[in-house]
Amino acid sequence: MEHLSPLDAGFLEAEDSDPHISLAVGVVSIIAGPVPEFSEMLAALTDRAQDIPRFTQRLHTHPLDIESPEWVPDPHFDISHHVHRAALPEPGGDAELFALVAGLMEGRLDRERPLWQSWVIEGLSDDRWAVLVKVHHCIADGIATSETLGRLFDDGGPHTSFASDIRASKEPDAPMMPRFPRPSLNPLKWAGELWHVTTSAADALERAVVGAAELTVGVLAGAPNSSLVGPVSRMRRFSAARVEIADLEKVCGAYGVTLNDVALAAITGSYRSMLLDRGEAPSAGALRTLVPVSVRAMDDLGVTDNRVSAMLPLLPVDEPDPVARLTVVHERLARVKASGQREGASALLVAAQRIPFALSAWTIRLLTMFPQRSVTALATNVPGPRERQRVMGREVLEIIPVPPIALQLRTGIAMFSYADRFFFGIIADYDSAPDVDALAAGIESEVATLADLSGGRTKRRERSGHPPASAS
Structure with missing residues (x-):
């Protein structure tokens, strides 16, 4: 039996802290062509779900959090219990x-059953249909969820992913740990190697401590009163933005970002x-943003769990010029990366694994009970597959992520790259973010x-049954 890590379990504790929230993540796949017979879809999903262990497992908890x-x-x-049908009213846009x-x-999601659900959605305009898959965040982070749900596609196997471009995928070690070189066979070099290892360890520890301190200050820092944070209702709104990756790359080349x-x-x-x-x-100070950062190595892309750290940059919402705004974003992200926030958050998570679970659980439970107003937004970037996917022989046109909101954040944005397009999925509290x-x-x-x-x-390359980019 596999135990949840403190980070995995923390998503359960955060959900329990507010009866108005659900800490499930979602993915909406929009698919070309006629919708298949539901019995065929159910049979296919049954076979494919059997290959995903978490889809046939449920949680077993212990009294008083002893484990x-x-x-x-x-x-x-x-x-x-997990796969359902739904239909859209006209016009199905x-x-x-x-x-x-x-x-x-x-x-x-019902904790007495495996923590996932799926809906086959009919009635979409332009000869399309959709599939929504909803998975609890305690199961996996964004990259692991993307890799897991990839098994529901027709090829069912590993796919070439934009995840290979992220920093952590090229770093096999935990980000707060130094790399130790293989000892030389020449005794004359041992003193120099020992000095290198010692200073590397000291530098890594210093970065982790400074980064953890910066994160703590960021969380505790006051922020101007803002409608972006506060109590939320049980109801949600959802929308999406779609852009071409080529446009993003063009900006990257022009401005060196x-x-x-x-x-x-x-x-x-x-x-x-x-x-x-x-x-x-x-x-x-109005837009301090929680930016999750993957610490998952390429060898662990198929492991189903949460392996993320975090940064808390202040995004320059006060800057009116778009190019100057981009420059400041680039500079601030570079600074927080250099400051060790990523390493600091990872070090705190590693420390949590060294203490009794009951203590970490009750600490998270206590902290999430207090309202926070310093962090006002969530922006998480999940790399998706580079190649176009198929479901039941039909082409997957779009894959739009659905993030959760919690801790009094009234909006959350998840980004997802798929083939030649980049999607922003936006969830919001129904009452406070119309x-x-x-x-x-x-x-x-x-x-x-x-x-x-x-x-x-x-110029947008039009595809059959693929409508122009727009937000509802």
């Missing part, structure tokens, strides 16, 4: 699809517009502006 929860086989596993997705993501810099700059500009439209001043569609449209507009300033946008 962390563990995964055990569900002796009564029944695929009909983005508005209808996104409203359904929001409603399906609101409810919590990364793709993630461009995406975060677009998010920053859209939040700025949202705050202005709400009559709020986008001040310098302008979620404007947030999505603002992201598309910001990318378009930066691409135009970089020499012009890439």
